[in-house]
Amino acid sequence: MTASYPALRLRRTRASQWSRRLHAETVLTPADLIWPLFVTEGQGVEEPIASLPGVSRWSLDGIVARAREAAELGIPCLALFPNTPSQLRTDDGREALNPDNLMCRAIAAIKEAVPDIGVLTDVALDPYTTHGHDGLVDAAGYVVNDRTADALVQQALTQARAGADVIAPSDMMDGRVGMIRAALEAEGFHNVQIMAYAAKYASAFYGPFRDAVNTRGLLKGDKRTYQMDHANAEEALREVALDLAEGADSVMVKPGLPYLDIIRRVKEEFRVPTFAYQVSGEYAMIETAVAAGAADRDAMVLETLMAFKRAGCAGVLTYHAAHAARLLNA
Numbered sequence: 466m467t468a469s470y471p472a473l474r475l476r477r478t479r480a481s482q483w484s485r486r487l488h489a490e491t492v493l494t495p496a497d498l499i500w501p502l503f504v505t506e507g508q509g510v511e512e513p514i515a516s517l518p519g520v521s522r523w524s525l526d527g528i529v530a531r532a533r534e535a536a537e538l539g540i541p542c543l544a545l546f547p548n549t550p551s552q553l554r555t556d557d558g559r560e561a562l563n564p565d566n567l568m569c570r571a572i573a574a575i576k577e578a579v580p581d582i583g584v585l586t587d588v589a590l591d592p593y594t595t596h597g598h599d600g601l602v603d604a605a606g607y608v609v610n611d612r613t614a615d616a617l618v619q620q621a622l623t624q625a626r627a628g629a630d631v632i633a634p635s636d637m638m639d640g641r642v643g644m645i646r647a648a649l650e651a652e653g654f655h656n657v658q659i660m661a662y663a664a665k666y667a668s669a670f671y672g673p674f675r676d677a678v679n680t681r682g683l684l685k686g687d688k689r690t691y692q693m694d695h696a697n698a699e700e701a702l703r704e705v706a707l708d709l710a711e712g713a714d715s716v717m718v719k720p721g722l723p724y725l726d727i728i729r730r731v732k733e734e735f736r737v738p739t740f741a742y743q744v745s746g747e748y749a750m751i752e753t754a755v756a757a758g759a760a761d762r763d764a765m766v767l768e769t770l771m772a773f774k775r776a777g778c779a780g781v782l783t784y785h786a787a788h789a790a791r792l793l794n795a
C-alpha cells in the first residue's frame with residue numbers, strides 16, 4: 466500500500482530547484498541532437514529560407530563553419546540536404562549518383578575539417594528530380610519501387626564513398642534497407658550505419674523543407690503512394706520490423722510531435738535506438754508562435770525536445786539543435 470495525502474504530497478519534491486533536478490526522470494543534452502543543414506553551391510553564400518526563419522542554406526565554407534560550431538557545442542551528428550542547381554535536376558535524378566555532386570563535396574569537406582563529427586546523409590531522389598518525387602516515376606505518374614531502390618543503392622554507395630557515417634533512406638520504398646546494407650557490406654563499409662526513416666508519414670508538416678531544397682514548386686501530386694497514412698499506427702510497427710530485419714541500425718519516426726504515440730510504441734515493442742525528426746513545419750510553428758508573441762522560444766524548444774526523450778528517443782533531428790545546445794550548455 467502506498468501512502469496517500471497528507472502523508473504523501475507529490476509537491477514536496479517539486480518545492481526547490483535542487484530537488485526538481487534530483488528527481489528529473491529524463492535528461493536532455495547536446496549529445497541527443499542531430500542538426501539538419503542545407504547545402505548550396507557557391508562560396509561565402511548564406512541564403513535565408515523565408516518559411517524557416519533563422520535557418521539558411523550554406524555554401525561549403527559555411528557548412529564547414531557550422532560543423533565546427535556543432536562540434537564546439539557538443540552536437541554529435543549533422544544531417545545534410547542539398548539544394549541541387551535546377552539545371553542538374555532530371556527525371557531520373559541521376560545527379561544523386563554523381564560522386565562530385567554537392568552532397569559528396571559537403572561530406573568530404575566536413576570529414577576533412579571536423580573528422581570527429583558524424584555525418585548523416587539523406588537517401589532519396591527528391592532534391593535531384595524535376596518532379597520532386599523521392600523515386601522514379603512511370604508514365605502514369607506512379608513512383609515505381611524496385612527500379613527506385615536500385616538507384617537508391619547507388620546513391621547510398623556514392624555517399625559512403627564520400628565519407629558518410631550514417632546512411633538515412635527517407636524514401637519509403639519497400640526493401641531498400643536490405644539492398645543498401647548488402648551493397649555496403651560488399652564494398653567493405655561494415656561500419657557505415659543505416660538509420661531508416663522507417664515510419665515516415667505523408668505529412669502537411671514538410672512544406673518549409675521543400676522550400677529549402679526547392680522542390681515545393683516542382684512536386685507533382687503528393688507522396689501518399691509511398692509515405693504512410695497518418696491514420697495508421699499498427700502499420701508503422703510493421704514498417705519498423707521490416708527495416709530492422711533488413712539490417713537498420715536505428716529507426717526514425719517522422720514527423721515528431723504529432724507522432725509521439727508512434728515513437729512510444731516503436732520503443733516499447735522493439736527496444737532499439739529510435740530517433741524522431743522534429744520537421745520543418747514543427748520548427749516553423751514554434752518560430753511563428755514566437756514571432757506572434759504567443760510563446761517563449763527557449764522554453765518551447767527545450768520542452769518539445771524533452772518530450773521526445775521522455776517518449777523514448779535516443780535522439781532528435783531538429784533545426785533548433787544549435788540553439789538548444791547553447792541553452793543546455795549555459
Ligand SMILES: NCc1[nH]cc(CCC(=O)O)c1CC(=O)O
Pocket residue numbers: 587588589590591599635636670671672673674675688743744745746
Ligand atoms: N526525402 C525527402 C525528405 N527528407 C526529409 C524531409 C522533410 C524534412 C522536414 O520537413 O524538415 C523530406 C520531405 C518530403 O518527404 O517531402
Ligand SMILES: [Mg+2]
Pocket residue numbers: 637638639640663704707708
Ligand atoms: Mg518500409
